[in-house]
Amino acid sequence: MLNQFSRTQLLLGSDNMERLANAKVAVFGIGGVGGYVVEALARSGVGSFVIVDDDKVCLTNINRQIIATRKTVGKYKVDVMTERILEINPDAKVEARKCFYLPENAHEFDFSEYDYVVDAVDTVTAKLEIIMRAKECNVPVISCMGAGNKLDPTQFEVADIYKTSVCPLARVMRRELKKRGVKKLKVVYSKEQPTRPIEDMSISCRSHCVCPPGTVHKCTERRDIPGSIAFVPSVAGLILAGEVIKDLTK
Template identity: 85%
Template sequence: MLNQFSRTQLLLGSDNMDRLADAKVAVFGIGGVGGYVVEALARSGVGSFVLVDDDKVCLTNINRQIIATRKTVGKYKVDVMKDRILEINPDADVEIRKCFYLPENAHEFPFEEYSYVVDAVDTVTAKIEIIMRAKAADVPVISCMGAGNKLDASAFQVADIYKTKMCPLAKVMRRELKARGIKKLKVVYSEEKPVRPLEDMSISCRQHCVCPPGTARKCTQRRDIPGSIAFVPSVAGLILAGEVVKDLTINQYGRGTE
């Protein structure tokens, strides 16, 4: 019988579609990268999600985030993303967590129940904790390195963290993970040299904050506010989703039974 995933099944086969439907993927960070990860996974037939993010959609998110429109500004990102998933697949199970993941609340997340973990957050402390917890639970994890201040979407690559270069965030992560005994980690990273954002006070979040009321972590509290564009974080997110789908299916798109 035809359904919304029939074209995907022509590539993957019925066995692999069942594997995706049975998978539970936790995505940490539902922003410019993470939103596209979830979108692609939902459209690929993943059946269960855990969405973790404490942010609300901001006016300045509209330039790059798939969940951001004038109608969704001020709404929690995880709420908007859940609605999108269920519009794609009403049978999906979606758990939302309106929090910022930190070592202090890490114990609230049962990593051993997840089929795959996607790290799409932008702070080193949270990234390290996510990776360490996933590794301890022996759950596959993939991490996104820096996608801000970039213009060349074709520069993204998939590699082990210790084979990355150019990316400033990857450099920090290599050092921190090595110190913690992590021997390998699949990442998506860009070899493009970051662009220096223009200093324009007329559009500065520090001078003209437009964060929605009740926002826990305002841009004014960030050390740096990176520049961004629609076609870079989206590509990173789609690459991440592709790796998850390949890893969850047999023999990287092995067809299984038809």
């Protein structure tokens, strides 16, 4: 029967479309990278999602986040993303979790329920917790390294974490994962040398905070505010989604 996924079925076949429809994917972080991951997975026919983010859409997200428009500023990202998923596929199941994933609330998530886990968060502590929980449950996991302060989307690669280079976040993750005995981890990372953001206080979040009311983690609390652009984190997110689809259907 002709449907919104018919063109995808021409590539993957009916059996794989059924696998995707029955798959449950957890995506941690619904920002510049994670939003595009979820968008591509929903448009590829994945039938069940757990989306995790405590943030609200901010004016400064509009330059790169697929869920960010003037109409969505101030709304919870997981609520906006849920609406998008259901507009694409009304039959999809979505569990939206308004929280920042950390060791303190890790017990609230049952990773054994997931068919795949995507780490698209920014902080090392959260990334490590997500990865370790997935590994303990033998659930496939893919992690995104740094996408900020970069301008060349062609320099993203898929690799094992221990074969990465250049990326400062990947360097930290290699060290911390080695300490924890993790032998391998599929990641998306960029070989582009990150630039330093221009220091212009007239457009700085530190002096002109525009975080929506009720925002828990404000930019003013961050150690560093990276520069970003529309075509870099989006590409990383689409590459991540592509790996998830290939792994679920191979």
